[in-house]
Amino acid sequence: MIISMKPGASREQIERVCERIREMDFEVRSIQGDERVVIAAVGLGNVTHAIEALRSVEGVENGVPISAPYKLVSRQVKDERTVVAVGQTSIGGGEFAIIAGPCSVETEEQIMACAAAVSAGGGRFLRGGAYKPRTSPYSFQGLEEEGLKLLRKAADEYDLSVVTEVMTLGNVQLVADYADVLQIGARNVQNFPLLKEIGATTSCPVMLKRGQSATIEEFLLSAEYIVTNGNPNVVLCERGIRTFESVTRNTLDINAVPVLNQLTHLPIILDPAHATGKRDLIPPLVRAAVAVGADGAMVEIHPDPERAWSDGAQSMTFDQFAKVMNDIEPYVELWKAGRPELVGLSA
Amino acid sequence: MIISMKPGASREQIERVCERIREMDFEVRSIQGDERVVIAAVGLGNVTHAIEALRSVEGVENGVPISAPYKLVSRQVKDERTVVAVGQTSIGGGEFAIIAGPCSVETEEQIMACAAAVSAGGGRFLRGGAYKPRTSPYSFQGLEEEGLKLLRKAADEYDLSVVTEVMTLGNVQLVADYADVLQIGARNVQNFPLLKEIGATTSCPVMLKRGQSATIEEFLLSAEYIVTNGNPNVVLCERGIRTFESVTRNTLDINAVPVLNQLTHLPIILDPAHATGKRDLIPPLVRAAVAVGADGAMVEIHPDPERAWSDGAQSMTFDQFAKVMNDIEPYVELWKAGRPELVGLSA
């Protein structure tokens, strides 16, 4: 880490900083600049803690880490890309994963119809919410365990894998009994007790959604919570960040795909439905997801979007979904042919 | 709510929207504009759900609610301001509440010293974290129940009320056994199961912190979760929102104070420490908190900030805290004298 002193910091202040650095198990290398003293510290101490502490010492202007604060999820620790096995298929390997289904599981008929449509379109993953985090207490909150059962039944009928959200520590085992992939929603990206629990008590694959205001570094630190607690099967999902633009619900941070491909070995999925909130914008963004080198895309479909119990405006009809699947086919072919280059690392 | 059709929407599309509106228990009033048809709907249906559904009907361009989606926390339902009683004191009544203490409870000596300093400065509330939500899994995570015990002991010694964070459903009762005010952290502002639990199982006062990316409307809906589940004793806390500016950790949204004073009857506290991350910026912002008409301010203090286990850079020394308390005294006098005007409602 690099600690820069305020211009005019006194000899004593500088000495004190150096002492504190040594106390925290680093070696000191100080550099006399023209305007101020800069102190570099190398060693095996806890950098995050040390910077926090040093910023509060008098005379210090700023402290910046040199290394990233996450370890296990970084490409420095593990360079080859992680392939997360899910049932007969996988995410991050040779297939572009399409995860589709309704926002909420509503009825057996609805989820069965969705599963049939996913399967017909060539998708391998059925999504659907049984526990729903809703901004308003007056909105539909999900069918809970009944929803999980319906989801499992529909997936089994069509040989699909289930992706569904878990919201509380107490439900992790229950949801894991029905799901093939546990989704951690955007609002829980920094629910650290939940991340620890999922890391420590299950090896079920996890799809971690980026929070609306999570930086990429924070997102990776949240993934690190899961991995360092014991579960390495993490898939990242970028689903839009909060910006000033209000025509779309969020702004899909497509930059995040090549950035994450450089920083981490974990697979990355894009979710254009939540990033836009508008069904019509989804087809071109799914194409972009393939082209940019993501490992998959998640979309919402519904047999009758205008009667959906939640998120109808961003759900595609089955016809639209079929069209999208058809539309992206040649892009997926290119993706398969050029995987290593696609991730942009060799450019 | 107002539903605007796309220009060129067909007669059938308009009819269909009207039908759907009636199905959802609203009456239809349609308006023929120059370019498009606009449909107003009045009635007692669920507006949030209805707009979601209608946005997905073909031919619809947009739907906007007219009323706010929260009810119980709004000034329309209850105009007189809520005073949350806490032990011998209160928040939202005639006193400007100062909540002070360390970021984390570290040792008995440390928390005792902090309590003494809070008391000496005239504060009535001792804060301190026993369960810490930390961005990195490698940072100090709190003393847990041991921390709660130390906090209670220190508060009792100096006749202070305890404000401390609860992070999981399973801990609500435990924390409530030690705390006078349960803090819900910014990262949990949309942890809906936690909000429901705290609403339903305790009447302990709650301080709900705004999320870094929560809009004021979302913030109030989160408060509504608590109140509608049974606990009306909610204090709001603005602690900075995430913006592009990076000199400060977050941007204190001081606009939120007069806005919230118009929209809700709940008290509102400002937290300039988390909003800036820098100790030197806190004194002028505490003065601003008084002047803008907030009901209190929360600050961090530490006997030796540069050895704090967390957030040292934004913690004041005891001397600085004493100076701030002294500094704001005349402002608090003005605040007390002009309370009704201060909130800016009569201007």
Next chain:
Amino acid sequence: MIISMKPGASREQIERVCERIREMDFEVRSIQGDERVVIAAVGLGNVTHAIEALRSVEGVENGVPISAPYKLVSRQVKDERTVVAVGQTSIGGGEFAIIAGPCSVETEEQIMACAAAVSAGGGRFLRGGAYKPRTSPYSFQGLEEEGLKLLRKAADEYDLSVVTEVMTLGNVQLVADYADVLQIGARNVQNFPLLKEIGATTSCPVMLKRGQSATIEEFLLSAEYIVTNGNPNVVLCERGIRTFESVTRNTLDINAVPVLNQLTHLPIILDPAHATGKRDLIPPLVRAAVAVGADGAMVEIHPDPERAWSDGAQSMTFDQFAKVMNDIEPYVELWKAGRPELVGLSA
């Protein structure tokens, strides 16, 4: 427009609003809701002005327009897509436009080498800055007219069209003498005198870059300034918006492509170099630009990026550029084959 009154607004206040609406050449349709009165106004008055005025009448809570405030650039006024002819080629027609060149024109040798590389890669447009808007007064500010001459010479040598920025009213004619496309930079997106001048005094094609904090609506209003003053040859360029994420310089708002394709008939170009600031991220984002249905992409190249006088970190070498051009070829083929579907309008 829709004006909603505060709950409890008085009869007199409502009457006054209705009067003001009629004064401004609208008809009044008022709607009695359960909680408040809502007034719809239809007619040919100036909606932007009227809403501004009405928001300041006592008892009014809010006013929202129903129609977009821009006209000439909207698809409602002109549905067929605009093709901007530039010399022998065009933007928005059947070709995916590649605009490439150095950030700044530095020397004859440099710009000649760049032009050769652009031409070799199959690009048709040479970009390069002669007048540079630099955040710091101590950075290189451009070669000015000398730069324009070199740019023209290089372009002519390789039969390319010149895209270059104009920063002041006084230079519009001068720059137009050398350029085929006038670029208006992101910082000038709301430099209204410049927009008017370029609209009124030249028919030279214009590439208008979105400001870092311009909403899509503001961006289109800026385009409207040019078109309504007489110059219809406008190409839009999305180049990243300012968000909290700091790993990349800006966040490429890829959502904006399908959104703009719905709202306007003007062509739209993506600029991933300015949106990321990092050379390695550009190849995958150029692929995404093709796949999402943009009309072209702008990139920066330099014979020796590490000795570039500006923006070296986001400039590709000639080898990298050649590789990107090769890489996107099959995507461009798909783009050409599926143009109407690509823009996502038929989905």
Next chain:
Amino acid sequence: MIISMKPGASREQIERVCERIREMDFEVRSIQGDERVVIAAVGLGNVTHAIEALRSVEGVENGVPISAPYKLVSRQVKDERTVVAVGQTSIGGGEFAIIAGPCSVETEEQIMACAAAVSAGGGRFLRGGAYKPRTSPYSFQGLEEEGLKLLRKAADEYDLSVVTEVMTLGNVQLVADYADVLQIGARNVQNFPLLKEIGATTSCPVMLKRGQSATIEEFLLSAEYIVTNGNPNVVLCERGIRTFESVTRNTLDINAVPVLNQLTHLPIILDPAHATGKRDLIPPLVRAAVAVGADGAMVEIHPDPERAWSDGAQSMTFDQFAKVMNDIEPYVELWKAGRPELVGLSA
């Protein structure tokens, strides 16, 4: 500056970076860390340029400056605070400056009435727009020179100083003939030719408004453009930044006041009208402006806000203005008494 190499950077890459550093007039101090090499460079070269250049050298991960890129506006170069003399009064000295007036100059009657109200309230500065930057080309664009004349006449009648906006290079002299303070609007904060012109051709005091998306560093660099070109009489004005929150038009960045008080010697004014867009929110925010240690506040007033030609919703009536002036009086007394402490530097 500090250049950090990628982990695994080769010996050759490191050598090359060191060579480039020396070429650019810096000395090299390299540090071998555990994971990577970090290179510190000290000397008198152009840091901004050097970092840009070095970031594009292979093997480099990042480069960060240690010193701020602005010089003349910084407190390191000049520690005593600047007092900008304006006619008989000043900004940044012993008075809290109130700048008030209408958004746009409309008629002689209107501006005369405003000047009378400003004077009656104890204000010393009359603001009013004669050249208006408007988002829509269909909005009122200002009375131009006729407006300047009316403004001057009204100010002279009541012994006030005139603050008014200049938008183009060609108008600087004309506006300076009528104005006591030239305002540079938020949209022109990075209109570098305008900044240079105002720096080089006039010594008239300048009020520079922060752009909606300008960082504090960029804001200070824009001020540096003016000062380094010859005009030291710069007053900064924070007027709200663009964030995701949409209840208010912008978010007043009140943190910026103590931050700027640490970084620069220039005076700083707050503009709560543009930061909120809502008249009712202004009184508490003006009080906060005094308490936080700003040097003044700018507000909008109008004899009949609901008939204002622009920005009526954020304009106060004369009665409201009189009340605000009365309301802040005791706060201003505290401000005068505690000026040095108020700016928070001694805390």
